[in-house]
Amino acid sequence: MRRPILVNSCSLDSFEGLHHAIQGSHVEVMQLGRGKFRGSLSHVGIGDFSLSIGSFSVGVRTQRVPTDDKLVVGMLLNAEDRVTHWSFDMRPADVLIMPPSTEHDGIFRGASAYAAIRLDLAEVTSLFKGEPRLSDPAAWLTKNHYRADTSISVAATRRLPLIISRLAQHQGALSDAAADFWKRSIVDAVTGTIMHALPPDSRGPLPSATQLVGKVDDYLETTGLRPVHISEICAHLNVTRRTLHRAFFDVLGLGPITFLRHKRLCAIHSVLRESNPGSVTVSEVAIQHGFIELGRFSHYYHSLFEEHPSETLGRRGAQANRESKPSGRALRFASL
Template identity: 40%
Template sequence: MGITVKTLQLTNFEELASTVKGASSEVIQLDPGRVSGFISNLTIDGLPVNVGSFSVGVRTRGVLSPDQTTIGMLTSTDGRVVHWSRDMAVGDVLVTPPGVEYGGRYFGGASVLTISLSNSGIRSFFAQEPRLCDLESWKKIHLRGVPDSSFIPRLLDILRQPMTMHSGLTDDAIAFWRRAIIEMMTLPVVRNAAAETLGPLASALKIVREVEDYVDRNSLKPIHISEVCNSLKVSRRSLHRAFLETFGMGPVTFLRRKRLCSVHTTLLEADPRLTTIADVAMQFGFINLGRFAGDYREMFGEYPSHTLGEELRKTGSIHYSSLSHVRMIKKLV
């Protein structure tokens, strides 16, 4: 029994994929700006707790856990947030079952908090509540948050206790904080709030997912919008409406920014001695290198040459800070 804490200070959008430790996620930066923020991955008596805060709008999708139920709460946001085709407000909870794909769009920076529970953990914690021991109750649930403005500050206060004092806590104290965090995070579920079904964005999300899957299958080549329409048998008008409703931007803009993200990831992982920016840019369909450089800098707040040389400037492949995680958690309140 114990507590471990690791905090990563964000320098790029790719690092957001580790917001939930062990997740298989894809993150695409959709709004311009240099990424800042942090991710704290905690383990409290075996309970995975993840806290993240980021500064730009992104698209996220993937599987959070193959064998655990993930309960996520939106703790702050600078703009609209959409998950499971539903708008989320601060304090709302999203329950993602094991192995189930999630998809979200953040229209600006946000802060999130997640915990993960195994099936046996759910049954053990809610042993006296038969309805909640039924795992069917935990499938695809989007729940409105507790209507209390002090709820999130109290939750984050509870979380800060084991982070600031974990070296001196007894096993009993650690077990207490673990139970307190689970109870707060699952309160909307315990209150028996009705699960919400897919909203009017469902058909738009279906089109968007088909496009994303098509692009992923052809990740080694640039994709033109006409190719997407022909391959998926969807009109330009329907495609544009689906992306506008889902992401707040048209498919051409989305695909261009996705290609910019692919360039960023490639440059970040490349050896500067063996890679040229022009070759990478053209590989992903950017022919006008002058315009590409301007768009890239507007998107990520740095020139491609800076990204390409970043790895050589780092002292290690992972840049964790154990000194700043408490200060960063305080920013979420």
């Protein structure tokens, strides 16, 4: 069943526009700060799953209506003044868990920006399979707050707006496989703070590193050229990310995320090598394979292959031109 990605963005000139601050939820909003309200709101929808990002220029109070039966996981992206949710003081990249059918009260004392994902509680079983402390729906039934580590906070708050910006440009052209990859990437970006905050898992002896890497290879063999997110592999093999990281460093000397990036780069190289410049663009192929920033993608690509993506794509066109032109020898015979 096809699940297209739908992206909508709009500018806001009043606090009333934040009533749908989280797609699918109704939020009561009251302006607290003095001044002309200015803001923006973006929604990404993939089936019943959604990502919402909003920003506003003055302080507001938000209250979520408890009739919403979906799980909401929110992240503060930035704030000029104090932000509190329930009794939790929030800092940028902090994550808040809002269980289904739960009232929520948030106070933003100044200009702020946030992100929130909304999903069915039953989905956490498949999205976090391999992470036993997160794959149990019961783990998400309590209001909770996770403090962001300073080492990941900047990257976390920057990644989500970039994802929305890139998906807005290519939403109609993305395959089902790409849509699932980006859904997992969004969940990963929002919940990375939670993963980082959890203590090491000590469920028993680790599986053989070589055997585990081999199982990853076997699984990737079945997926073809489509992008595969690390959470998908953890779910398929029922292992935690920490286990996977240790295994890959032991066997290959690099982490699984770097390994998967190289696999995606190789897949892109194969697609570009076999494509005509007039039929595809580098940007289209990059987003289908899970790359947001073209500049960073080009850097990764050139570092691995010592050529630019456009050079790989242009080679097929140059070859076609050469093959369409008769050689000098053929021209001489033709003139006789």
